Amino acid sequence: MNAAAPATSDVFVLECIAAIGDTNVLRDPSDMAGYLTDWRKRYTGQARAVLRPGSTEEVAEIVRIAARHNVAIVPQGGNTGLSGGATPDESGSQAVVSLSRMRAVRAIDPANNTITVEAGCVLADMQRAARESDRLFPLSLAAEGSCTIGGNLSTNAGGTAVLAYGTTRELCLGLEVVTASGEIWSGLRGLRKDNTGYDLRDLFIGAEGTLGIITAAVMKLYPLPAAHMTALAAVDTPHEALKLLEIAQRAAGPLLTGFELMSDFCLSLVGKHFPDMRYPFAERHGQVVLLELSDNESEEHARNLFESLMQTAFDEGVVQDAVVAQNLTESRAFWNLREHIPLAQAEEGLNIKHDIAVPISRIGHFIDETAVLIAAAAPGSRMVVFGHLGDGNLHYNVQTPEGGDPRAFLKTYQTQLNRIVYDNVVAHHGTISAEHGIGKLKVEDNARVKTPVELSLMRALKHALDPHGRMNPGKVIADA
Template sequence: MNPPTDSRTGHPDSSDGSNLSDLSDRAAVPSRSNPADPFVAECIAALGASNVLITATDMASYLTDWRKRYIGQARAVLRPGSTEEVAEAVRIAARHDVALVPQGGNTGLSGGATPDESGTQAVLSLGRLRAVRSIDPANNTITVEAGCILAEVQDAARAAGRLFPLSLAAEGSCTIGGNLATNAGGTAVLCYGTTRELCLGLEVVTPAGEIWNGLRGLRKDNTGYDLRDLFIGAEGTLGVITAAVMKLYPQPAAQVTALAAVSSPHAALKLLELAQGAAGPLLTGFELMSDFCLELVRRHFPQMRYPFAQRYPQVVLLELSDNESEAHARGLFEGMMETAFDDGLVLDAVVAESLTASRAFWDLREHIPLAQAEEGLNIKHDIAVPISRIGHFIDYTDALIAAAAPGARMVVFGHLGDGNLHYNVQTPEGGDARAFLNRYQEQLNRLVYDSVVAHHGSISAEHGLGRLKIEDNARTKSAVELGLMRTLKQALDPHGRMNPGKVIGGVR
């Protein structure tokens, strides 16, 4: 995999399971679709022939997930160009009892947007819904359609003198609908929250083909059940998000980015407490990277400069966003670092002196998953634990893995400020990676997830459940919680046509 030239052409961080990049040369299974199929014929009449794909060649890119872990078949790929066309496609699918798999930019990491292998499902691509419907600077909102690329939403906000703070490695190709469907996190959750917290209203096509217009840019609306939150994070299993009202913020006057070397995750947590006390909401980024993570980047991307003269056990990337001035931000950061050095929390630190240097710091962080892929097959986990328990979780779980799989190398990095770790296991140096995964993957997944539960955490922090984590989710959630989820699914989608086999299981 080639490294991104900038953040917009990056790739998703990581996900659970092995990195099955060796499947990339597998052709998509030929479709069983037929232009004489009455379902296909009715879709062509409604959407136009060019927007109903039925050949294996045309459908191939829609049938494989980003990591190439899942390769499905489809009766057709539908590409509606408006909310009304989405609703009509859903109604046609209902008349023919065809299950639909909503899909955005297809950058998901848990198989949530990939059809199964039956060839009976249809992919519902939202890629043509690309309009920025309106921007309201006074209300600090932007209304966009589900197929808008995240970077395009950022650009539209910037052109209006505002900030849309959601930022993640796939922002050049992921869509806002997909971000909402998975409740994506990214690097700014510490200050601005997840996609759910950035959303004020939705437009949704229900499983019955009705359009719910909930595009109200209100911060207070106490008129009953919060329908919006039902659809966010549901991965298209309850309905199809077609548009959203998202929050905007003032553009910061300045940003200061720095790297700080610390002795352990425990020291990093103390630095986080200090930074939050000193900077408050100005602290917009706090990322943890282990020495081995950065060693992999140095090994596979030697052109990237390591900023310290020596290696340290852990490195933290901090970013302050200031609405006053760069001088104010730098003064705040320098005072904070002086206290951190005096308290023995920081071993070394370097502040970016330019936008180029700041981008280079973030590039180190964003190249970790790329370097890990270059190193070979691995076992990935996107988990969350309470921030206060992160240090103990890492110590405890590292020891369990070392005992269970001698020689395994830990690649631990992520959004320390919001408790989200990409807790990955690299095969032993020089070992047979495939044999290691065959022997240990199931055991280590269970070990990690059991430790997550013991530390009151979540087995999926920002990548969703999709197909990948259904069994583990069923094993780790309570019967009451699973029962409530199934009740919601049955109530909203009684025929099980919306993205079946995802999130809570059930294949039709």
């Protein structure tokens, strides 16, 4: 044992030490602390140990040891999740299995446009490895410097480029998974077509470690674009933003890779808490849209396309003002405005967050209707609405009234406002979790909005693949 590790008579822990080495079995509270609290600091649990395997075989051995001793396992990647899905409960009986040591890029196949990586590979490292092979891995998130591909897959992360490239699920061609019984399923096939039965891959994506532990994946790559073009466009309402989306898709088609909506209040919060970030227009506007094109031909071609679609939008009275980035620095500044909205919200104080999606055609109506309902239920609430308009995903957040007590506001209104938002999401045929997962946070709400048939099928899958309920219990689906 290392000097810092406390002595133990726990047979489970001792067998894990024998399997993966003493230094990779953390038991000291100070060593475990960073693994026991979620990113938003909403949940803090306890753990029997934090286990850090270095290979798929070691993960499988840990699962087999856990099965012998009936120990529940909580898989964890970069611990950047936003719904508590990678946090153990408070019992101290569960073991956290961190994939952080398994970060290798196993292979890149430029001709097949694929990259094979271990689950602990940090997203930014994947992007870098792809660029070094003259390829693009398009998944992009605010947490890309610390989140891992295993975590991205387990929550089916979205990000800013879903409009063109799809979610993490759509970027994945094959998986390697350790099952609840400790067997290894090797499905690392980089195939676009494989019609040989049930799609096992998709069962594990988005399951948040409740069915098995993803240990490696084959992901799609794309040719590096010759140019990126970024612009901000001012519109009056979300309805006008949707008209601009239609114009942009008609003009640019698959070259349109980003289309983000930001309300004026979002940007006012950014300006308040980050005064160096200048509002991009001389006058305030109800909404600002961030558009990005990725062009495989040339920067000139992208710029001409942008100017053409913007001219159409001006001619049709959709856009009130616009500015096109002239260089990489300006482009980065535009994206910084978008990426600092959550940070500005945090500076403003506690708020009620919702990661929802509705059909794109319903977004304007959803925003209008829900704002009226929330204003009636909690007068003075400030709506922080932004997100990936191009794929229907909104971060629909409610900020405490000006000068109010955030903790008191959450205590009084959180359950009621969640119900209002989620009920209207369902009424518009949407989902209560678009890209952050269910985790602990939305288990009860998920059970309420899912149909009995859906819940029955999910429970049947859980019981079939994890009959003893040892894989990340208490997450995604209640009473499984």
